[in-house]
Amino acid sequence: MVSMSRDPNNFEEPILELKARIEGLKAQPATPKLEREIDKLEQKLRKLQADTYASLTDWQRCLVARHPKRPYTRDYISNLFEEFDELHGDRRFADDPAIMAGFGTFRGRTLAVIGHQKGRDIKQKLHRNFGMPRPEGYRKALRVMKTAEKFGAPIVTFIDTPGAYPGIDAEERGQGEAIAFNLKEMAMLKVPVLVYVIGEGGSGGALALGVGDHICILANSIYSVISPEGCASILWKDADQMATAAEALHLTAPKLQKLGLVDSICEEPPGGAHDNPNQMFSLLGEHLAAQLAREESLSVEERIEARYQKFRVMGSFMQAG
Amino acid sequence: MSWFIKKRAPIKSPKDKIKIPEGLWEKCHGCNEVIYRQELNRNEMVCPKCQYHFRIPPRERLDKLFDDSKYTLLYNDIKSEDPLNFRAVKKYRDQLKGLEKRGLEEDAVWVAKGRLSGIETMVAVMDFSFLGGSMGSVVGEKITRGIEAAVEEQIPVIIFSCSGGARMMEGAISLMQMAKISAALARLSEGELPFISVLTDPTTGGVTASYAMLGDINIGEPKALIGFAGPRVIQQTIKQELPDGFQRSEFLLDHGMLDMVVERKELKAVLSRFLRYFTKEKV
Ligand SMILES: [Zn+2]
Numbered sequence: 001m002v003s004m005s006r007d008p009n010n011f012e013e014p015i016l017e018l019k020a021r022i023e024g025l026k027a028q029p030a031t032p033k034l035e036r037e038i039d040k041l042e043q044k045l046r047k048l049q050a051d052t053y054a055s056l057t058d059w060q061r062c063l064v065a066r067h068p069k070r071p072y073t074r075d076y077i078s079n080l081f082e083e084f085d086e087l088h089g090d091r092r093f094a095d096d097p098a099i100m101a102g103f104g105t106f107r108g109r110t111l112a113v114i115g116h117q118k119g120r121d122i123k124q125k126l127h128r129n130f131g132m133p134r135p136e137g138y139r140k141a142l143r144v145m146k147t148a149e150k151f152g153a154p155i156v157t158f159i160d161t162p163g164a165y166p167g168i169d170a171e172e173r174g175q176g177e178a179i180a181f182n183l184k185e186m187a188m189l190k191v192p193v194l195v196y197v198i199g200e201g202g203s204g205g206a207l208a209l210g211v212g213d214h215i216c217i218l219a220n221s222i223y224s225v226i227s228p229e230g231c232a233s234i235l236w237k238d239a240d241q242m243a244t245a246a247e248a249l250h251l252t253a254p255k256l257q258k259l260g261l262v263d264s265i266c267e268e269p270p271g272g273a274h275d276n277p278n279q280m281f282s283l284l285g286e287h288l289a290a291q292l293a294r295e296e297s298l299s300v301e302e303r304i305e306a307r308y309q310k311f312r313v314m315g316s317f318m319q320a321g
Numbered sequence: 322m323s324w325f326i327k328k329r330a331p332i333k334s335p336k337d338k339i340k341i342p343e344g345l346w347e348k349c350h351g352c353n354e355v356i357y358r359q360e361l362n363r364n365e366m367v368c369p370k371c372q373y374h375f376r377i378p379p380r381e382r383l384d385k386l387f388d389d390s391k392y393t394l395l396y397n398d399i400k401s402e403d404p405l406n407f408r409a410v411k412k413y414r415d416q417l418k419g420l421e422k423r424g425l426e427e428d429a430v431w432v433a434k435g436r437l438s439g440i441e442t443m444v445a446v447m448d449f450s451f452l453g454g455s456m457g458s459v460v461g462e463k464i465t466r467g468i469e470a471a472v473e474e475q476i477p478v479i480i481f482s483c484s485g486g487a488r489m490m491e492g493a494i495s496l497m498q499m500a501k502i503s504a505a506l507a508r509l510s511e512g513e514l515p516f517i518s519v520l521t522d523p524t525t526g527g528v529t530a531s532y533a534m535l536g537d538i539n540i541g542e543p544k545a546l547i548g549f550a551g552p553r554v555i556q557q558t559i560k561q562e563l564p565d566g567f568q569r570s571e572f573l574l575d576h577g578m579l580d581m582v583v584e585r586k587e588l589k590a591v592l593s594r595f596l597r598y599f600t601k602e603k604v
Contacts, residue, residue, distance in 0.1 A: 164530075164549060164550070166549075166550030166551075166554045166555045166558045167550075167555060167558065167559055168555065168559065168561075168563065168564070168567065170549070170550075171548050171549060171550065171555070171567070171568060172576045173576070174534070174576070174577075174578045175530070175548075175549040175550070176529030176530040176533070176534045176547075176548065176549035176578075177534040177578060179530035179531075179549070180499075180503060180529070180530050180531045180532070180533070180534040180535050181534070181535070183499055183500050183503035183504070183530075183531055184503040184504070184506055184507045184510070184535055185507070187500070187503060187504035187507045188507050188511070201493075203487075203496060203527070204487075204496070204499060204526070204527050204530040204531075204549070207496055207497075207499060207500060208530075210500070211500050211503075211504070223493050223496075224492065224493055224496070225487045225488075225489055225491075225492055225493050225495050225496040225527070226487075226489055230554075231409075231489050234489065235409035235410065235489060235490075236409050236410055237410070245409070248405065248407055248408065248409065248492075249405075249489070249492045249493075250405050250492045250493065251492065251493065256493060259404065259492075259493070259494060261493050261494065261497055307504075308504050308508070311497060311500045311501045311504055312465070312501055312504070312505075314461075314494060314497040314498070314500075314501055315458035315461050315462050315494060315497070315498065315501070316402055316404035316458050316491070316494055317399050317400060317401060317402055317458045317459050317462055318399070318400045318401075318402045319398055319399050319400070320398040320400070
């Protein structure tokens, strides 16, 4: 791990300082000398970003995954889909804004899209409940998946949640049952299910949209059984040990891939998805197009069997001879 | 599909049950009364004052459940390893060693096959005394193998849950066991084979959010704590007092999440009836 003299939470500061300097120079009247200077600084910036992001600690990676400017489900939909129509409600109780679901076209083909949605400003955050769904969110998600199955549309899901909402109402309406039922039903969906972990993959509340044929995680996203803070307070009896816990939980993209829990990693722009959202959209778009083509070549039986086997082999144990 | 059966002599062990680990008295978690241990034993470890159902060891549960206390334990050659080299205050590896030394060889779930009122049944019983009944790779693998074997042999499955949730020390590997077991249950459903889930005190977290809530019949033991999020986490989040009886079996029954709450002494009879109701007539 790199040692940083600064507060580890502020690893972006030098990047932001350099960016501000470049912006300042760009605001001045252009001269050949100034342009050379700007060129040099921009090169320096790219190197600084690459170096910083290559050597982030796992905890810093969590902060990137939760970055307030990181693209959310809604951003991917509006930038990758030519058309999109959102559907609301679980036909049981309510609509849950913490999960978005609907149909649209991606490069000319119909897809169902389902994803957690966090809010950008405080009003939106409250409306979206910080991306923490209640049971009706999971039930809406499944309803739309079933509709997609009926009409033969592949499903893409975007995972980005701190976790399912821990609240009295959520428990009363069966948070556990809602998640469990999705796991069981998604295992049997006849259409391709492509899963993208675009930010935080928070425990069961994430997995409830995560049973698919191909699980892709963005390079700076995380996926974990519990938040580093929660783990630290339980196993270290000290919530301040979250950086240690983050390390121990193996929640980063490369570690998850090594454990066989995700199928691929989608690269991010050098300074993270938030630094260049447009580049992120095109990287994810290319990945999605390629993956769709691959999944559609399988028969329904092959697809369901392959999905079953993918999760079947997850686990690590010893067996005496 | 190959699956392993470690044959053991059928276990008949009424003497085990009388063994009192320590003390003659036991404090009830339900009513805080102090109860004479022998009285508890006579009452199947149910508080005579408030009907709180104490946790009972898996062996006791299996002995009571199967006809003549005869059954075969399965997959007990599968052991936890430490895939993440996990170390918090304690090393996961040392915790596992310590548990093995104490004679807890089954990890947090026992899987057994035998006859229940004459019907061949696959049964899994979780053990809270093994790291809080937490679900890691071994729990996931043993339960999945049990379900897959049941699909193959066309027999029903009963799972007694008792767990704080996923095992943090195995990170996201333990999270994925939820998907693995649920997928196996989907195949059991497809095979039109019954799955009865019995939720005992406590059943929370990833276990509730997977197999425990997926029964054709979901049965709670009286006053068992059952929920997705733990009460402490909820309280910290909403910063309000929780209502009386919140997340207890009776609460879930009221909210439509359990089919029934069944006292321990009635459990075998109820399970037997449902196995019979759901057994298809061979045409
Ligand atoms: Zn009592």
